Amino acid sequence: MALPRYQILEQTLESGIGSGRWRPGERLPSIRALCQEHSLAKVTVQHALQRLEARGLIEARERSGFFVSIPPREFDAPQQVSALDEPRPVSVSQIFQDIMTRSAAFDLLPDLLQDEVPAGIVQLNRSIGRALRRQRGSFQYYDEPAGNPALRHQLALRFVKRGWGAEASDFCITSGCQQALFLALMVTCQRGDVVAVEAPGFYGVLQLLEQLGLKAVEIPASPATGMDLSALEQTLASWNVKACVVSPSYATPTGALMPPEARQHLLELAERHDLAVIEDDIYGESGWLSVPDTLKAMDASERVIHCSSFSKMLSRDLRLGWVCGGRWHKDIVQLKLTSQLAGSRFVQEGVAEFCADGGYAAFLKQHRQRLQLQRNQLLDELALWGTTLRATAPQGGLALWAELPKHVDTLALYGRALEAGIVITPGNLFSVSGQFSNCLRISFAHPWNEQRLTALAKLSQLVC
Amino acid sequence: MALPRYQILEQTLESGIGSGRWRPGERLPSIRALCQEHSLAKVTVQHALQRLEARGLIEARERSGFFVSIPPREFDAPQQVSALDEPRPVSVSQIFQDIMTRSAAFDLLPDLLQDEVPAGIVQLNRSIGRALRRQRGSFQYYDEPAGNPALRHQLALRFVKRGWGAEASDFCITSGCQQALFLALMVTCQRGDVVAVEAPGFYGVLQLLEQLGLKAVEIPASPATGMDLSALEQTLASWNVKACVVSPSYATPTGALMPPEARQHLLELAERHDLAVIEDDIYGESGWLSVPDTLKAMDASERVIHCSSFSKMLSRDLRLGWVCGGRWHKDIVQLKLTSQLAGSRFVQEGVAEFCADGGYAAFLKQHRQRLQLQRNQLLDELALWGTTLRATAPQGGLALWAELPKHVDTLALYGRALEAGIVITPGNLFSVSGQFSNCLRISFAHPWNEQRLTALAKLSQLVC
CATH class of the missing domain: 1.10.10.10 (Winged helix-like DNA-binding domain superfamily/Winged helix DNA-binding domain)
Structure with missing residues (x-):
């Protein structure tokens, strides 16, 4: 035929x-x-x-x-894995807090504001402006505690595409993903409780644990496939763990993607040990080859608390995130109400319109392409560094994880880079146990213009 | 001459x-x-x-x-004062939580959106729209943890007029006053600690105490002059109190104004007993006869945490408040960073421009006149009720406190009113000890159009 x-x-x-x-x-x-x-x-x-x-x-x-397509350059995968650990209180030093504040921008040169605004952002801002003008008397009233229904409806529609039959009532709008994680930990844990986290894993979670007086037990995470489930199993057998924070899709710092079988295994363990599973899905929609289903989609017993936001994929200045709290949802909405009353209705309405108009889907498509391109450019640049390095090649997220020779101390490098006006994110930030001191999270979230390429070249000189 | x-x-x-x-x-x-x-x-x-x-x-x-001018009608002052109490855990029932959510709008008819938008709000919205269009690349970055410097500068200028030589660095921008109170309690108290509150006092504080596992000890508050300082002194001698939440200027629900000598006395007691004093100043700028100095202005030892927001005087949909944390300021900024990262820069920039342009001062002036007029109208209407009542005649704030005959149960009244589509705020919400069951907070925050007057008349029928 x-x-x-x-x-x-x-x-x-x-x-x-x-x-x-x-x-x-x-x-x-x-x-x-x-x-x-x-x-x-x-x-x-x-x-x-x-x-x-x-x-x-x-x-x-x-x-x-x-x-x-330009086939991306490939490096050997980072080899360093975290050792199994015991629960420990978290104490983030002032220097680390400074680094974290700077690193949130995912930019080597955070003072370098981009001049060009993507068309999608202009369209989004128009939607918000329209919502503001439509506002009439509502400036005298608070939004409902769970957030704007139109926005929650749009979110539910998005998640149906990611394997989860979500409804608007499953969502509570927050001021970003960090607030979602905060609320999730506040309602599931009490001071002194033990929480399992990935190592390397997101430093913002470690800060939260410190603030809330919770103990972290670090579970080794593979740069390719995320949390090591047999290590988790071993930990759960040894310690009374209350919750587990996990980022199954393009986790920071490595960009790891947890395979479906591992996700299933994680939920089985959660069931057996009565864990709250806090899913940080903030990079979930960034994947340019595939947008994986959420962990929440597999959650048969309402023990997954899904947390995410528009910050990484759309705008960090919206301060719009969400949490789907499963069995703890009502407590979460109540805590949000008590601790903040409500969010801005006009911002939520603007974003809901932007989603309903198809603007967000179109923006996401282009944004993923930009991220892929920027990642490939970064890999090309790293190949020029005069040192051997290992690096992940994630298919989503905003950063990759580079492993430098053992003798390199990236915390010391941070200080030297900062003197040159360059912000890096040293590896030890991603653990409470002083590991990964020769590792770096390197961002590809921003276009590689001349200034950033120069900064990257300068950085390579500082490393070598 | x-x-x-x-x-x-x-x-x-x-x-x-x-x-x-x-x-x-x-x-x-x-x-x-x-x-x-x-x-x-x-x-x-x-x-x-x-x-x-x-x-x-x-x-x-x-x-x-x-x-x-129409001389406002006067009623006898409410007589019922709170009895001295011992610390007790707070447990706010679901029905109370529902009432609180509805009552936040300060409106008998919260579904009745005002059609007319004051010119000041239109101007404010234009400022926010301009900030949004000016935004350029900043959508990819987070605002600084303490909030927008231009807005903090404007706030500092405002407070200089209220007796306090404030600087921009004294302020941390929050998502409203409720978040400011939340942060203040989180950094000054630990689970189980005792906090002194006014009775009657703001129910949002009681909810916070419950969420944070803190105990409340109620201090009787006079409808005219606020917290009874000799009662506070007695309480401090009997219990180990960690913090005191106080609303010295036009407190909800009574609209009381604490005289300068009492404020001085409060700070002396705080010094002697090493108290954190959490000042809820959300109604401070509403006074139409005078805008009192802040308690913070008298604070020589950095133990006053000043909390407020733009919600009551400008727009509840901005979600913009602030906290000046005194000796706890650094901890508060850190907790805000950890629990939320940042606020929306464009909203803050828009409000800062509105303040700098004189728009806020002009709006405030008109708004105070509106509030005074609406208060007087409400007092006139109450005179028509077919029952004896006592009521406060506050010179600021958004509501007055009415004491009905002893047999009236305002919680039962709440249910009957709700069936008629009317939202009231029963007195027992303002205490953890079941007091004030024959009292009502009645709002004058909204114009007395025909629908609201009808609702008020209907309410009087339900009472009598």
Whole structure:
């Protein structure tokens, strides 16, 4: 049986790419040119191109056409894994707190404000402006405690695509993901309780544990697949653990993606040991090859508390996140009410409109492409460093995890870099036990313009 | 020596008002007419009118001229005072929580959105819109932990007028006053600690104490002058009290204003017993006869934590408050950072611009007049109720405190009113010890349009 026409074209283009007729980064002929050359309908050509794009062989760039993908450079994976640990109180030093505050921007040069605002952000801001003008008398009233229903409805729609039959009533809007994590820990734990965390894992969680007087027990996490479930199992057998904070999709700092079987295993352990599972999904929608289902989607017993926000994927200045608290949801809404009353209705309405108009989906698509491109550029740059390094090559998130030679002390490097105006995130921030001192989280969240490339080159000099 | 011309006119008008030539509520002749009748310059007439206005004899109404003030009706002051109590854990029932959520709007008819937006709010919204459009790359960065410096500078300027040489660095911006109170209690107290509160006092504080596992000890508060300092002294001698939450200026629910000597006494007691004094100043700027200095202005030893917000005086939808933490300020900023990272920069910038442009000061002036008018109307309406009642006549705030005959159970009344679509705030919400069951907080925060007047009349039927 003859192949369909689009498949014939797909193969032709693929072998052209393979033979070097079009090299990595080169532009393919336009759709119109391909139609003419192969005597095909536009829809057929588009179909072939879409299939190649889905396979990662080519990339669409807005208003410029299709380009042959540049295979990302690969490094050996970082090898250093955390040792099994015992629960310990968390005490984050002042220097670490300073670094964390600076590192939240995910930028080597946080003072370098981007001049160009993506069209999606302009559209979002217009939606918020419209909501503000529509406001009428509502400036005299507080929003409802769980947050704006229209926004919660939009969130529910998004999560249906990620395997979870969510409803608006499952969501409570928060001032960002950090507040969601705070509320989740406040309602599930009491001072002195033990919480299992990933090592390396998000330092913001460690700060929360310190503030709330909770103890951390670190579970080794693989840079590729996240939390080591057999280590977790061992820990749960030894200690009375109350909750587990986990970031299954493109976790910071490594960008690890936890496979479905591991997720299932995690929930089984949670069931057996009566754990609250706090899912930090803030990078979940960033994946450019796939947007994984949420852990919450597998949660049959309402023990997963899903936390996330619009900060990483849309705007950090919205201060809009959400928490789906499962069996603790009512307590979470109550605590949010007591500790803050409500959020800004007009901001939520603006974002809800932006989602309903399709603006957010379109922005996300472009943003993922930007992140992929920026990640590839970073990997290319790291290959020029005059030292051996290992690095993760995440398929989502905003940063990768680099392992430098053992003798490198990235905390000392932080001080030297800061003198040169460069902000880095040293590895020991991601653990309470002083591990990962030769590791770095390196961000690809921002465009690699000349200033950032210069900063990165300067950094490589400081390392070597 | 002859009196200046403006004083002659002032006396003429005053005696005209006294003799009934112009009756309460009646419009005075226009400035132009007065100029012609008395052969005076416009500036002289204006001076006379301003003096009469300052003395409360007449009121300016925007674009309508000057009107003879209507002397507010007076009721006997409520008599019921709280008994001295011992510390007790707080447990707010679900029904109370529902009432509190509804009562936050300070409206008998919270579903009745006002159609007309005051010019000041339109101007504020424009400022926020401009800040949003100016935003450029900052959507990718978090605001600094203590909040926007321009807004903190504006706040400091405001407080200089209230007796306190504040600086921008004294402030930490929060998501409203409730979050400010939450942070203040989190950093000064630990689970099980005893906190002194006013009775009757703000129920939001009682909810916070419950959430944080703190014990309340109620200090009787006079409807006129606030917390009874000798009762506080007695309590401090008997119990180990960690903090005291106090609302010295136009406290909810009574609208009491604590005299300067009592404030001084409070701070002396705080010093002697090493108390943290948490000042809830949310109604401080609402006073139409005077805007009292803050308690913080008298604080020589950095033990007053000043908490407030723009919610009551400007817009509840901004979610913008602040906390000045004194000796605990650094801890408060750190806790805010850990639990929420930051606030929305564009909202803060918009409000800062609105303040700097003089928009906020102008709005406040009008808003105070509106509140005074609405309070007077409410007192008039209450005089028509077919029952004896006692009521406070506050000079600021958004509500008065009414004491109904002993047999009236306002909690039962709440249910009956709700069936009629009317939201009231029963007295027992303002105490943890079941007191004030025949009292009501009645709001004058919203214009007395026909619907609200009808609701108030309906309520009087339900009471009698």
